[in-house]
Amino acid sequence: MTRRSLKLSLWLVLAIALLAAVSLASGKVWIGWDDFSSRPEAAWIIWQLRLPRTLLAIAIGLVLGLAGAVLQGFLRNPLADPAIVGVSSSAALGAVGLISVGLGQSVPAIFAGAMAGAGVAMLLLALLSGRNASPVAFILAGMILSSLAGSLTAFLISIAPSPFASSEIITWLMGALTDRGYAELLMALPFMAVGAGLLALTAPALNALTLGEETARTLGVSMSRTLWLVIGGVGLSVGSSVAITGVVGFVGLIVPHLVRPFAGQRPSDILLPSALGGAALLLAADSLVRLIPTVAEVRLGVVMALLGAPFFFALLLGLRGRLSWG
């Protein structure tokens, strides 16, 4: 890791600390330091309601940012994002399946459903792209999976037994950290930790892939090992994050691009800053949804998409100059 990548990481840790403080203070009532230190009920709100939510925002942002950076490196494509490999939509399908049979209030059930969905997605990805371990096969398999899972989800919404059930599903799909607590945090953390660990192991191979798949292989990179690490890492970490929040897109797409101007373009140099940047971005967005004065809280996934889509557009316009598209 280079010095500037490390320096950026330190700044991002500082930003996370500041944003975490804002995140803890914001909500239906703003709780400042005075309230926190003098009123026991305010302290209870912070410890029991807001701290787990803040920690979840950090953990989920970390894995989404990291997964995005790894996928962009693996696919050698700056437009890659965890959503395109189908894990998010499959995990969402698993959760929606359980909500539609009336288990929407049970946190462990939704979590198990989403992880099962992610697991099936990992298996299918491995089956469809594992044999020749080519990134092109991987991305095609991911696109097949995400459109299949998306249409099955739409099917489940359309056959939902009551308008209440379908609205419950749609609300869940929009992604949010509202009312998430320590139980969710403890369930997701082991999966996220293992997934992030697998993703971090890909760093040297990602660097070699800068030279193209063929040359990387002549340097001794095992494409199949790298593919397994990517599938396992994205499946576990992104799958468990979807299980907790629903689908929150764009973090993995945006953050690596924000990081590169400061940390350099070498894939291994942007992994840590992207993870930290993802945490900072998600903390900021989750504080924002609570500070916007609307009747009901704006969904986190909606805010991320509102921020993400214009960014994606600007990115395409910027890339058009560099690639020869027109």
Add this chain to the structure above:
Amino acid sequence: MGLSVADLSVKVGSVLLLSEVHFSLKPGRICVVLGPNGAGKSTLLKALAGLVPVQSGTVTLDDQPIFAMAARVRARRIGYLAQSNHLAWDVSVAEMVQLGRHPHQRDPNNDHEAVTAALAATQLTDMADRRTGGLSGGELARVHLARILAGTPDYILADEPLASLDPAFQIDMVQRLRAVADAGTGILIVLHDVNLAKMLADDILMLKDGKVIAYGPAPTELTPENLLRLYGVPFQSVADGFQISPIKSEL
């Protein structure tokens, strides 16, 4: 000693791309592979680099069969310079040269030393911090060579590394490759320009339709007769090389 290839055949689907290819590459020598488009030159290099599966035949590296070696172990001994130079990310020259160390067990001291030496050997030390995105094709070719050298391989496979370079950079690379060979590395290199081949080659391997039609020391094998058989157009020997003669061949 050396990289020995015996009866190597490569088949993709039902198409035989290489048929019983037989030659050997000795340390410190440059073997130039010549042949028309589609003769199987790139396939030969890819087979030796482990990129395409081999139908039959044996390839040994100092008497050890290379297809039984772990990819990383083989990568330490054989460097591969690909035809296309596209880079996915705009990394610096030094970062790119460092990638040559990938096959070696991470060893910070040795890595740093090898990278510094490779940069110095290719006169890239002053450019170490430059972005590769801003380099010319000729400079980038040199960075790729430095990347190979950083891996300290015993043999180098190079697939038309001079094809997209201007004449000055071609001569520059020819001299650098000669220096690398003189230091003891064996080089197998695909070329299209028979004059560059004459300048560079110790040995010549002529491939046509996947078969070896001539193999041996350059002075005896690089002749107008062999070139006519290879390309189907007549060549004339001129002072220090060859010239395609304008008369159409009968072949």
